[in-house]
Amino acid sequence: MATRMKRTLTQGTIIAAMLWLATSDFANSRLPESVELGLEPAAGTWRATSNAALPALNPVTFFFKNILPTKATTAPKPRLTERTLHVRKGDTLMNLLLHADVPRGEAHLAIEALSKSYDPRKLKPGTEIVLRYLSAPAHEKSAKKTATSETFDGIRVSLRYDQDIVVTRNNAGKFIPKTVEKRVLNELVHTGAQIKTSLFEAADRADIPTNVIVELIHAYSFDIDFQREIRSGDKFEMMYERFLDEEGQVVHNGNLLYARLVIRGKPLKIYRFSPQKGVVDYFNTKGQSVRKALMRTPVDGARISSHFGKRRHPILGYTRMHRGVDFAARRGTPVLASGNGIVERANRYGGYGKYIRIRHNSRFKTAYAHLKGFANGIRKGKRVKQGQVIGYVGTTGRSTGPHLHYEVHERSRQINPMRLSLPSGLKLGGEALASFEKSRSEVDRLAADLPLQSLLASTK
Ligand SMILES: [Zn+2]
Known part of the structure; x- marks a missing residue:
């Protein structure tokens, strides 16, 4: 991931609309509320910038250090240390904690607190778990007993690319769970490619993640038979969301927001849009859902x-x-x-x-x-x-x-299923249509402004 990221960056690509989605780990801050423009990105939103001017097309620069909260330097306080573990197959949270020498009683209380907002049995292999310890300041340590200079203070479980659950002690020493948004940087990738052999091959050449290309295929599958209708020379472009962590590593590839597929010279555009809360779909330029009531071919590649x-x-x-x-x-x-x-x-x-x-x-x-x-x-x-x-x-x-x-x-x-004129899904009207048209032209403007990654990639 890291090397790929670097490569992409040195090509000076297409990174736009950077936004802080969350602030400090243990702070109580919330995601900025999404500006209601209809398009529905995964979390938080790059759309929040759309009222203001979009940031200039900076290469990704990491200004993390500039905005990190400065630590107050007062009287010596217990120092927080963290130890990171990764869940392996067959591990339970209890085993992990005991293995890390957390006293059984403490482990039990911490897990009990965590269970209020997360089922520890759902722990997946690879999940990152951070154990937190408080150690007494140096001078106290030497003055007092040295046997147990560290006390277990809680755990942090990585839930999603942008969310942790943290269990820490309150002032009374009781473990309290809290959901914490992680620092992630949201950017928009504008990319595309010409198809030589297959869509997957072209997507691979343009470094497009599998989940994004699969989303594109699903969205177009009501209109296009990818096995039969795609020809060499057809092309596509798309915009999708990408999330980076503090080190600039891609931690998540988000939603496909827009795509344009050109088959034998005929362009077909789709836009992700949410006409109402909880409903997300892709629509053509006219505000017609690309989803049809029935699929023509219920088996793939047959x-x-x-x-x-x-x-x-x-x-x-x-x-x-x-x-x-x-x-x-x-x-x-x-x-x-x-x-x-x-x-x-x-x-x-x-x-x-x-x-x-x-x-x-x-x-x-x-x-x-x-x-x-x-x-x-x-x-x-x-x-x-x-x-x-x-x-x-x-x-x-x-x-x-x-x-x-x-x-x-x-x-x-x-x-005859092949003769069936398929009733299509939703056709937007009224306010929903107006809102869609607004976000559509916004996306069109972005697509026009952002250079295509593939143009740069193809020069290598
Ligand atoms: Zn038959």
Whole structure:
């Protein structure tokens, strides 16, 4: 990470909109409130600068030392020392503390306090834990007993890239938990690339993190079939958030805020926008959600092996109506719910073999047949989300080889999924549209102002 960061910086890239999201570790400070402009970054917000002028395009400079609180130098106080541990597989917090010679009673009290805001059983391998000790000042140490010069004062558990939980003693010596925002620097990365072989290859060339490119693929997947429609020479650009720690290391790659994909010369822009609290989606320039009610292809990278309509049945030999579309795919390929809905059945169903049917709304249902099996937890009555894995391609029932038989039912009649004019998701209107248009032009302006990382990267 560190070397990559350095490389990027020496290329003098695209770092903009730097903002302090949090201040001193143990201070009681809060994140600045996000300015309500609609776009919803992960935490805090670079948008907070949008009323003021954006900072100039500085390379990332670390002015941490300039703003660190200065320590008061008064009478000798107990000195705080910290010891950092990393959770390994199988560790419990209790074991870690005991191993670090924290007395069992103290460890117990500290963990008990921590449990009020965090379940210590959720501790993941790799999590950073800092043990805090107070040691008596030097002159006292020599005057008094030297046996236990250090007392255990608490722990700090790193929860997320921007959040810690700290347990410290209050004046009465009781352990108290507190959630603390970490110092992170939020920046916006504007980057892009031309596609030579695949989107992933291009993304890799432009140093775009996997989670960001996956977000882009998901956002476009209702309009674009990445397996079939992407050609060499197509290109894309995007803006996403990135978070750095005090050392300038990338600690988190945040949301994709904007993307522009150009396929055979045709540009398609999407913008992340939150029309209401708790709802985040991608919208095209007109304020239309790019999400469609149903996906056309509920398996990734599959080829259509049989279309909807009359055909000679491969097993029964006579001509009959094929009321779905067959996708040839390897056995075990994940099958995705093509829309949000409720599982109506997930069981064996005659010639369909292992079969799932989802009711999406009063108009549409979709069905998936010949499955090898169902995904964990998929059963009748279960609510599923669009794109969720519901089962796996197989060849159960009356089937000649591994494939997915996919049906779309409109008011209980099977229709051709490929002919379906897909009802789309939300279309913004009124105030929401006005707010979207405002943030859209803001993002467009930023994209126009920020040089593209790839232009610099391609000169190396
Ligand atoms: Zn079929």
